Amino acid sequence: MKKEILQNYILLMLSMKPKGKAVDFNHIKEKVERDLKIKERKEVEEVLNQLISLGYINFKNGLYSASEKGREYFSKILPKIEKDLEKINKTWLIVYKSKKYYPIVKDVILEFCKNRHVGFYCLFTQKRFFRRDWKGKKIVIKSWKDLEFFVNIHCIDIIPCVHQINKEKPDWLVIDIDAGSLVPFEKVKEVTRVVYEIMENLELNPKIKFSGSRGFQVWSWIKDFKIPESYVPLKLKSERKREKNYFTLFSDFVRIIQKEVDKKIPNLTTSEISERQKREDKILLDPSSMKKNGLVRAPYSIHSKTGLISLPIEINEIDKFEVSQAKIENGIERFKERGNEFKLKEANPSKLLELVTFKSIKDLIG
Numbered sequence: 001m002k003k004e005i006l007q008n009y010i011l012l013m014l015s016m017k018p019k020g021k022a023v024d025f026n027h028i029k030e031k032v033e034r035d036l037k038i039k040e041r042k043e044v045e046e047v048l049n050q051l052i053s054l055g056y057i058n059f060k061n062g063l064y065s066a067s068e069k070g071r072e073y074f075s076k077i078l079p080k081i082e083k084d085l086e087k088i089n090k091t092w093l094i095v096y097k098s099k100k101y102y103p104i105v106k107d108v109i110l111e112f113c114k115n116r117h118v119g120f121y122c123l124f125t126q127k128r129f130f131r132r133d134w135k136g137k138k139i140v141i142k143s144w145k146d147l148e149f150f151v152n153i154h155c156i157d158i159i160p161c162v163h164q165i166n167k168e169k170p171d172w173l174v175i176d177i178d179a180g181s182l183v184p185f186e187k188v189k190e191v192t193r194v195v196y197e198i199m200e201n202l203e204l205n206p207k208i209k210f211s212g213s214r215g216f217q218v219w220s221w222i223k224d225f226k227i228p229e230s231y232v233p234l235k236l237k238s239e240r241k242r243e244k245n246y247f248t249l250f251s252d253f254v255r256i257i258q259k260e261v262d263k264k265i266p267n268l269t270t271s272e273i274s275e276r277q278k279r280e281d282k283i284l285l286d287p288s289s290m291k292k293n294g295l296v297r298a299p300y301s302i303h304s305k306t307g308l309i310s311l312p313i314e315i316n317e318i319d320k321f322e323v324s325q326a327k328i329e330n331g332i333e334r335f336k337e338r339g340n341e342f343k344l345k346e347a348n349p350s351k352l353l354e355l356v357t358f359k360s361i362k363d364l365i366g
Contacts, residue, residue, distance in 0.1 A: 008085060010032070011066065012085055014070070021065060022063035093307065095123055105335055114142075119132035124154055131155060157303060159301070161294065170247065171221060172344075173204070173219065176284075196315050206219065206220055210321070212301070219344060231244065268282065268283055270282045314341070
């Protein structure tokens with residue numbers, strides 16, 4: 001059994017790498033010792049030689065790489081061995097699946113990255129870090145070649161900017177529904193449904209997607225409008241004076257929608273950002289991405305912590321939605337069947353602006 005686990009682990013390691021990428025013995029031995037605690041060189045060599053004899057690994061000039069036969073074999077057996085490998089190195093599994101997944105949804109992902117700066121969460125064993133710059137410049141994704149480059153260096157969580165490059169206002173209004181640890185998932189779905197209904201009544205053409213973790217996001221696409229002269233930024237506990245601009249206005253859009261939710265579901269939601277442990281029993285409608293260079297996870301992107309897809313769903317599916325539906329293999333099947341389910345239709349914000357300006361006047365009057 002130990003030899004079988006080592007064999008599968010090595011196949012994962014080499015299949016995860018771009019085709020043709022080869023590594024030396026020391027690279028393999030270092031990883032095996034770290035994750036499997038196997039220190040005997042002979043033990044690793046025996047398994048490598050066996051994999052070479054089976055045609056699953058190529059060996060040339062002292063370097064090892066996965067063969068096409070090996071990649072196909074590993075892909076076939078993965079469903080049976082996934083749980084065992086997840087215990088050993090979940091990060092590698094997420095990266096491996098990401099590299100199989102993104103070529104399928106690349107055209108949709110590229111649309112959401114178009115004309116925007118893009119950030120990534122990048123995964124390496126026992127490390128997760130954020131990157132929004134490359135070689136001293138903001139990242140821009142113009143083609144599959146650009147995206148593939150970053151995916152190949154384990155940048156698998158794709159997070160574009162809420163506004164286009166050189167624009168001083170967002171065009172995506174994103175209601176990020178972030179549940180505290182004590183809030184049941186059914187309550188999160190209930191709040192999401194209410195947010196959607198409010199936005200629909202405001203003629204904002206909302207679309208829902210699962211966050212990839214425990215929450216949801218409801219998006220609206222709002223392009224061209226002018227800030228009303230009567231708008232005054234809402235008074236917040238944490239800020240004495242707020243600049244009047246589109247970013248402030250969009251964050252106030254989130255706060256106004258949260259107030260509308262509170263009328264229907266009292267005392268469960270908040271738009272006040274505080275330490276997570278202070279809102280364990282609350283659902284945050286988070287306005288923090290509605291700022292200059294604010295970022296949001298793209299629809300169909302993979303969440304770097306969970307390995308789940310940030311999956312678009314329809315409002316009539318939300319009650320029966322289960323997190324397992326966002327597993328990569330399930331998401332692939334859904335995408336192949338339905339295609340892009342997150343097609344935003346431009347919305348008119350006039351009704352929402354009426355709510356915001358009404359609240360602004362009330363604040364001024366006191």
